Amino acid sequence: MILIRKSMAFESQSLKKEKKYSGVFEDVYSMAILPKELELEKESHPKFELRFQLPDLIQPIREFSRTREVREFLSGALAGAMTKAVLAPLETIRTRMVVGVGSRHISGSFLEVIEKQGWQGLWAGNAVNMIRIIPTQAIEFATFECVKRAMTSTQEKWKQAESHKVQIGPVSLNLSISWISPVAVAGAAAGVVSTLVCHPLEVLKDRLTVSPEAYPSLSIAISKIYKEGGIGACYSGLSPTLIGMLPYSTCYYFMYEKMKKSYCQAKNKESLNRPEMLLVGALAGFTASTISFPLEVARKRLMVGALQGKCPPHMAAALSEVIREEGLLGLYRGWGASCLKVMPSSGITWMFYEAWKDILLVQRNSL
Structure with a gap:
């Protein structure tokens, strides 16, 4: 018995030693003995890992938001709103x-609107008007500033170059662009670009304002306009709008910059204060509106003519229709109300724009 127990103990010890070099597969009676070198090689085999690293966009976005153009864009949006x-x-x-x-x-x-729609009727279409004016003013002011700087820089480079001459026999012609006003070009560009982008919102705003019964909400107005004429209906009156926008926008920006510069030179000042900006902006809006108002009348007739079942085919027809029905004075119908709206609007807009631009640009320089 003693010998049997010793042999069994010896066998158990040998089995423990073999487990150091073996791998056990659930069944204790079936063991596969592997060399130690293969086990070490198996454990040291590197694991395959797939990692994705997203690009860091925070810094580029932050740098972009600090640019002058972006801050001018934001200033225009806030001023318009x-x-x-x-x-x-x-x-x-x-x-x-x-x-x-x-x-x-x-x-x-004024009294008619209050009697029919209450005080809320005075703000009819204001929701879409806010949606319209924020991108319109932002694009307009940003385009104006950008084109003005680009045009001024081009004129300076053109003056420094001496090769812009045309020789025709004994006659030498100096091609100069110094006579072109950067402010006038920038004003025209600002009006055209903002109109092309935001004209459908202007159509919606006028429909909601003139006929709230037919267009009680923004979604219904969009649906009806699209059913009536598709995408083209959203751009009804675009041609007269662009034609009318050119003199208005050009005169508007040119008069503001010209009066601002002249006043500062006369008073020996570097910049205007807030009340002076309000006054100069109001005068610029008054002048521009008076010059381009007949085209504004034709534009409005084309944009809402479909509501009355008689839409003139083009701007000339709209102008002749107004003259035929109401005479030449009909071209300035609503001019007083327009001035009451345009003068404070342009003055307040310039005042807010200059204020926001100073705040944002000063903040940018301090960062």
Whole structure:
């Protein structure tokens, strides 16, 4: 018995030693003995890992937001939003008088809106007007500043170059672009670009303002306009708008910059204060609106003519229709209401724009 127990103990010890070099597969009676070198090689085999690293976009976005162009864009958006929130009632009255809806007098039109729709009617279409004015003013001011700087830089480079001459026999012609006003070119470009981008919102705003019964909400207005004429209906009146925008926008920006510069030179000042910006901006808007107002009347007739079942085919037809029905004075119908809206609007817009631009650009330089 002693010998048997010793042999069994010996066998158990030998089995423990073999486990150091073996791998066990569940069944203790079936063991595969592997060399130690193969086990070490198996454990040291590297694992395959697949890693993805997303690009760091925070820094480029931060740098982009600090650029001058972006801050001018934001200044225009904020200025437009704040101005329209205050002056929405005047915009409603002006639109109704221009297109010939309701009373021909400012006070009468004002009372009509309140009687039919309440005080809220004075802000009819203001939601889409806010949606319209924020991108419109942002694009307009940003385009104006960018084109003005580019045009000024081009003129300076053109002056430094001496090769812009044409020799025709004994006659030498010096090709100069110094006579072109960078402000006028930038103003025209600002009006055209903002109009092309935001014209459908202008159509929606006018439909909601003039006929709230037919277009009670923004979604219904979009659906009806699209069913009536598709995408083209969203750009109804685009041609007269662009034609009317050129003189208005050019004069508007040119007059503001010219009066601002002249006033600062006369008073020996570097910049205007806020009340002076308000006054100069109002005068610039008054001048531009007076010059281009007949085209504004034709534009409004084309944009909302479909509501009355008689839409002139083009701007010349709209102008002749107004003259035939109301005489030459009909071209300035609603001019008083327009001035009441345009003058404070342009003045407040310039004041807010210059204020926001100073804040954002000063903040940019301090960072």
